[in-house]
Amino acid sequence: MGNTENMESDYRKFINSLDKIKIDSANKVFEISKILNDNDKTTVNTLMINDVGGYKVVGNLCTRENVAKSLNIKPNELMNHMIKAMENEPNGQLVLDEELEKQYVDDDVKKITDYPIPTYYGEDAGPYLTSGIVIVKDKDEGVNASIHRILVRPDGNLVIRMVEQRHLHYIYNKNIENMIKEGKDGVDVAIVIGVEPALLLAASTSGDVSFNELKYASAIMNKPIKTIKGKTVDLEIPEAEFIIEGKITNKNDDEGPFVDITGTYDVIRKQPVIKITALRTKKDPIFHALLPGGTEHKILMGLPQEPRMFKGIRNTVPSVKNVALTEGGCCWLHAVVSIDKKTQGDGKNAILAALAAHPSLKHVVIVDDDIDIYNPIDVEYAIATRVQSAKDVIIVDGAKGSSLDPSADHKMKLTSKMGIDATMDLIKGKKEFVRAVIPDIK
Known part of the structure; x- marks a missing residue:
């Protein structure tokens, strides 16, 4: 040789x-x-x-x-x-x-x-x-x-x-x-x-x-x-x-x-x-x-799907910043999407676009771009402080989902899907939601 x-x-x-x-x-x-x-x-x-x-x-x-x-x-x-x-x-x-x-x-x-x-x-x-x-x-x-x-x-x-x-x-x-x-x-x-x-x-x-x-x-x-x-x-x-x-x-x-x-x-x-x-x-x-x-x-399952989701969401919400399929959701069933929210309906539109872009997706959370989508504590914080369930949660029943989900109806090949709009309410104003920052010491 x-x-x-x-x-x-x-x-x-x-x-x-x-x-x-x-x-x-x-x-x-x-x-x-x-x-x-x-x-x-x-x-x-x-x-x-x-x-x-x-x-x-x-x-x-x-x-x-x-x-x-x-x-x-x-x-x-x-x-x-x-x-x-x-x-x-x-x-x-x-x-x-x-x-x-x-x-x-x-x-x-x-x-x-x-x-x-x-x-x-x-x-x-x-x-x-x-x-x-x-x-x-x-x-x-x-x-x-x-x-x-x-x-x-x-x-x-x-x-x-x-x-x-x-x-x-x-x-x-x-x-x-x-x-x-x-x-x-x-x-x-x-x-x-x-x-x-x-x-x-x-x-x-x-x-x-x-x-x-x-x-x-x-x-x-x-x-x-x-x-x-x-x-x-x-x-x-x-x-x-x-x-x-x-x-x-x-x-x-x-x-x-x-x-x-x-x-x-x-x-x-x-x-x-x-x-x-x-x-x-x-x-x-x-x-x-x-x-x-x-x-x-x-x-390896989820990472290649993120660019496809990003492009699909961008067609509806041009200000989308990033997408992550989360490890807790097996990098397949759960996603977090970051957007720079411009209008009051952007969060809901991003939910629908995300579910359409990755048909196996089961749950998606939409957050503002001040939230670290790779940090589950940060994402949970957004859900805790920026979500009112009655108006910010979308549930779609009877949708085609992933065959990998053991909770789905495999006979009918159907599942329920959920989107959470965990973005700031622009009507109330961002000032109520912005987190305090300690200034740099000079």
Whole structure:
């Protein structure tokens, strides 16, 4: 391999730059998840486990602060940064790198069961890939990259949870019959594990079916994405610690039970089987374990939705300042929206616009721009001092909501939604609501 063997990837540079809790060793059945969970809310929560069956494992990687650090920006600048990158997505660059290809070693496909893939919770169907970016290609729509949970079966095959409304499901269904007719095993797929946070962020983003998540990742990082050619699939694969190539077949098997973002179990479904055709890793690869229902899971689900919500709200309330999907609301069901209130009805309009922009949203609080939307105490203060329930709370019953909400009516697929206008009453005047400030001492 020559000198390429010692080239340090940006993924590893980023990990090395973080303050971490270091663990000597752990078992991949429950112990990794126990360690991740116990440290999920600590000040320093990124973990490096040095030995899991001979592999290194990193976890709690993509906090809001860490993602911002990887991009050399502040956490409160993330949303505007992503909006600009979305606009620049067509200009993102993917570059084939032959030298990068020399950094990989081949593994026997059966070795997948030796990888440090955790079994997270007691009722899980088995070990699950949770941080893998799934890459497919369609001749009309182009490349699609997305994150899906993937069960590793004892026979070495995989079962992927393919959500019906997602683009992967669309591309798979569009192509699978023709692939089988042509004598192929299924739809070409690559799964990459161990990548920079921007790639995970981009793969978690919902866009048009033609939206290229890999180019978007390039725009987020403002640099080209290095790729290599697949060995057994017709795909360009971004640099990663672990690369799994395979075919998404027309065969189905049980997937689940498995824990979703709310920390509760999802149901068992028949889902497509992936036949592995090649495995490659970097030398001494670092696996990324993503705890289901943990903060990292929530951040990667919610953070990409915030720019979409911001743009939707801005169409109705141009003075919107910021949007946050809160961790207490699983970064999916609850949001706080900051506005510079210009007219008395802005708060109510922002509620309706927020619920429309993110259909899974259940509760939203609208606050003035003097409130820190990332501080739950500050948000609660706004609710306590600026809300009169009879006129400032909007309840919408019988709306379509999130399938992830265990309290919803899943038979009818309906839920109740609520918006709280916790902004200052302009009729009473802002003077009654402005908080006292201690002057600087001269």
